[in-house]
Amino acid sequence: MNQAFYNIICNKPLTKDVYEMKLEGDTSHITAPGQFINIKLDGFYLRRPISICDYDDKTITIIYKVVGHGTADMTTLGEGEKIDVLCGLGNGFDTSKCNGKAVLIGGGVGVPPMYNLCKKLLAEGKDVTVILGFNNKDEIFYEDEFKALGAKVFVSTVDGSYGTKGFVTDVLKDLEYDYFFTCGPMPMFKAIEKIAETSGQYSFEERMGCGFGACMGCSCKTKYGNKRICRDGPVLEREEIIW
């Protein structure tokens, strides 16, 4: 983990209320896909934890949804402004556990961390299928970006306005895979848990105080003992989760 000011080099809407922000600064503390950053915003007391969508040696891409006053304020930040960021938080996905065909399942704003994960798995020479779940056609983002990486991409929409009508599990049930990685809302997790036939990793969300393991605000019980979502997570292995 490090704390620094990052330059905003881009902050633009991808859909009505989902934005992509690119930051420039030290990325040396990022060790795995699925980690997150914690952003300090003027006028708000606690930081905002946001997953890392992609990164290279000097830039970070995050994708965030406007869900409250803080994220609404974030949309007003422009190119050239600086923001205070804690970077490289959480454990991230462990790709070494996946040998064989991987399926990546992202629901809504659970899609972004799948992007760098997809890149990494492809770079490791693995076969990757991606399922992106949204409510409707207007909410879809990053379908082309995933395709450009070279992954097989399926999209599901709840109202059937694009791709498979229904949920990510309506795609998943017909796929062959050896391991899964997922991030998204709890009802999606529970649906996956019911039908998944392999091991996998889930990335959880929880209200956090600090984001780096000091306050115990985001603890959960697992089969391997108490864990802090911010520090020991956000990624937990299927075998340890208590639903």
Added chain:
Amino acid sequence: MVNTKVNLCGIELDNPVIPASGTFGFGYEFAELYDINCLGTFSFKGTTKDPRFGNPTPRIAECERGMINAVGLQNPGVEKVISEELPKLAKCFSKPVMANVSGFAIEDYAYTCEKLDKEEQVGWLEVNVSCPNVHGGGMSFGTSPEAAAEVTKAVKAVTTKPVIIKLSPNVTDIVSIAKACEEAGADGISLINTLLGMRIDLKTKKPVIANKMGGFSGPAIKPVGIRMVYQVSQAVNIPVIGMGGVETAEDVIEYIMAGATAVEVGAANLVDPYASFEIIKNLPDVMLKYGIKNLNDIKGCAHNG
């Protein structure tokens, strides 16, 4: 040169800055960022007789200039704190540490304090009396002078190190409670713990925190802390540690002027992990700016005003 040293119950601190319990874990997360030996000391995560998971989540809510937490004293229990956490802490912190203790019955406080008192690393015992008394109808020990004094006596009877009683601000007369602790043998008083607060989510129409209510902390509560330190430090003859909303070296000086001997930094550590480090770094310059050569010269100076 300025002198930032203070004496807390017979132990000299290099500076009066002490990260508060529950905001600093057992130190390791912060030791990854800076050498925590720069601290006066720190008060470690509230420890109880038995391991506790704490409350269900969500445990955290944001507020204007602060936050509410209802963690519920998650900790591994005193045996594991001694066998696992303290040896790990010894690798990154060489000063005496403040052991923060909570309990739900008088015997629990005595049991936990007696164990921690024997640990060489422990310099002070900070006893949190804000917990509900399971044998007293769930009323917090810290809300009655008699119950707070009873805890103090029970802990003093089984310990040798300075005992600091950490008081709750959720009371009608903080001074009478502080005095009762002093009379029962307390070596110091620390205050304020968090203010009881609550937030409701307009979308779900429900409390934000699963426990419904929680402890409000952050800069918004600083005036309450300053006022209570001002009142208590005039009424007792033992050192007072001030806390509540400390974010800057100026805040530290304000608490000392109100009568504090040392100052704890709480929620600020969570928002900015370097907060305590920065306060210590800035303290000498801020002292110079206000013409303060020695912190002891200004202790309680506001009492004369």
